[in-house]
Amino acid sequence: MFIEFIIxxxxxxxxxxxxxxxxxDLFEKIGLPYDKPYPLIGNQKDIVFKKCSMFDNIIKFYKQFNTSLSGIFDQRTPIFIVRDPALCKQITIKDFDHFVNHRTVFTDKDDGLFGNALVNMHNEKWKSMRSTLSPVFTGSKMRQMFVLINEVADESMKFLKKDGKTEIDFNIKDYFTRFANDVIASAVFGLKINSFVNEDNEFxxxxxxxxxxSFWQNLKFMLFTNFKYIMRALKMTLFDAKDTNYFKxxxxxxxxxxxxxxxxxxxMINMMMEAKGMFIDKNDEKPIAKEWSDDEIVAQFFIxxxxxxxxxxxxMAFASHELMVNPDVQEKLRQEIQEVKENxxxxxxTYEILQGMKYMDMVISETLRRWPPAVATDRECTKDFHYKDDEIDVTIKAGQHLWIPIVGYHLDEKYFPDPLKFDxxxxxxxxxxxxxxxxxxxxGVGPRICIANRFALMEAxxxxxxxxxxxxxKPSSKSTIPMxxxxxxxxxxxxxxxxxxxxxLKS
Known part of the structure; x- marks a missing residue:
């Protein structure tokens, strides 16, 4: 019996x-350089065993080979790494019809909130939802929502000044998170929340x-990646039903x-109601009907x-960090702010005046270069794509995936001299x-660029x-310098x- 068990x-x-x-053996078969994978975890060993950050891992993949394309494995999934800007343009603009979609881990069958979100929608459904949401982020709408952001900013300043302290030493990320939370509550959900006063509010x-x-959610994410149909059969979701119902x-x-x-x-709720035809167009007096389900509507707010x-x-946290360690940049930005205040x-x-602040835009742009929140973006091939250059001759098959290593480009001295310098x-x-x-x-880039990028920039x-x-x-005794x-x-x-x-600042 024991022998049978061992067998x-x-x-x-x-x-x-x-x-x-x-x-x-995929990349070996097609003659593409690739990083040797480990069973099940692929090339994510350093992430799984906490040896480096995802930020640094993407940079490693980017620098590993000098070819325009290379390969890695995200767990068991082969990923083409796009290292050449010209190829990036071809994939995201010229031949976008070959790469319309993002890689899908969750569908609407797996998770109502994630699966129905714009980022996970495919083909015509994505195009239709994108066109539905685009009017929400026009200049005129940003101008209207900026009034709400100003109100939240005023409350956040009152919090910092409330005790008349000569200095405040704290983890500033928590402050920015509360600010972002209250902005989302007001400008997206129409809620009046002050997370600086009511620190533990439900939202x-x-x-x-x-x-x-949590550990359990990370595990479920991994299981969805490798055992999607089993997870679906077990009716598992990434988020608890209680959380889903809260947003609904x-x-x-x-x-x-x-x-x-x-x-x-x-x-945004008002704007989505207009897009959905829940308010009557004054010029037409007929509702503009959009056939979106409740789950599809809620999913956009959730994402x-x-x-x-x-x-x-x-x-905002990385911007403040760079201003902290580069006081000359901070002072130049402050001068621009003081000039605007005087005027x-x-x-x-106003939204227009903020948009016209050139040095402010330079500081935020450089923060996004040095510390891009999304270290990579992905695409799924929808129809076979052949690529050939002096070193490579490959066909990316429909259903295969690629990553565009954003942080790799941003920290490449070929494109940005002295890339670690904040300039x-x-x-x-x-x-x-x-x-x-x-x-x-x-x-991101191309038609799949983040639809809310103007809102994020305005807020920051x-x-x-x-x-x-x-x-x-200024630096605190606990500040992480260097980062x-x-x-x-x-x-x-x-x-x-x-x-x-x-x-x-002194009065």
Missing amino acids: LLGLAAFIFYKWSTAGF YAMGKKITQF SLVLDAMKYRQEHNIMRPD FFFAGFETTSLL LDGKPL PERFSDENKANIEPFTYLPF KAMMFYLVGEFKI VLKKGGFQIAPENGFWSKLVP
Whole structure:
């Protein structure tokens, strides 16, 4: 009996090994250089065992070979790494019809919130939802929502000044996260929340819960990647039903109430109601019907919340860190802010004036180059794509995947000399024209570029305007200088948090 058990165990181990390494010879067969994978985890060993950050892992893949294309394995999935800007342009613009979709881990059958989100939609459904959402992010809509952002910024400044302290030593990322939370609550969901006063409010608690994946959620994500049909059969979802129902009721109840009482507000719920035809067009007096289900509508709000809560606060945190360690840049930005304030003469900041602040734009642009929140973007091949250059002759098959290593381009000295230096002058009017196209991709590129990028930029610039205009950002005894990123996981963060010291400017 024991011998039979050992034989069965050995057979099971052999079958598992063969399954976990199936397809690992793909790149060798087509003559493409690739990083040797490990069973099941592929080339994510350093992430799994917390030896480096995802940020540094992508840079390693980018630098590993000098060819325009190379290969890695994300667990068991082969991934083509696009290292050449010209090829990046071809894939994302010229031959976009071959690469319309992102790689799909979740569909609407797997998770109602993630699966129905714009980023996971495919083909015509994606195009239709993109056209539905695009009017939400026009200049006129940004102008309306900026009023709401200004209100939140005012509340955040009152919080910093409330005790009249001569200096504030704290983890500034928490402050930015609360600001981002309240902006999303107001400009997206139409809620009035002050997370600086009510620190443990339900909306903020939910944001922290869904963006800071637990061990169980990370495990479920891995299981969905490798055993999608089993997870689907077991009716497993990435998020708990309680969390899903919270967002559904938040959005659908608000939409219903506003329609019944004809309430208009310059936020995303109102704009989505217009797009869905729930409000009558004054010129036409006929509803513009959009056949979107409740789940599809709620999913868009969820993904804006998911991305905005963490990604935008990270942008602000890295911007403040760079201003902290580059006081000359901070002072130059402060001078621009003071000039704007003098010209405003007590009037509130407007969207147009913020957009016209050139050095502010340079600082935020350089922050996004040095610390892009999305270290890579992906595409799924929808129909066979043949590529040939002096070294490579390959066909990417339909259903195969590729990564565009954003952080690799951003930190390549060939495109950005002295890439580790924080230098906003790269984006001055004189210099930004010299940046090679398709090497600066903080929000992705092509028709699949992040639809909310203008909103994120507006939010980050507004926060920096008020913060740098009222305080000096100085190093704390706990500050991470030089920056050392936390190892393991997919989120970018310093090893010990974004600690800073805020010192009020003298009157």
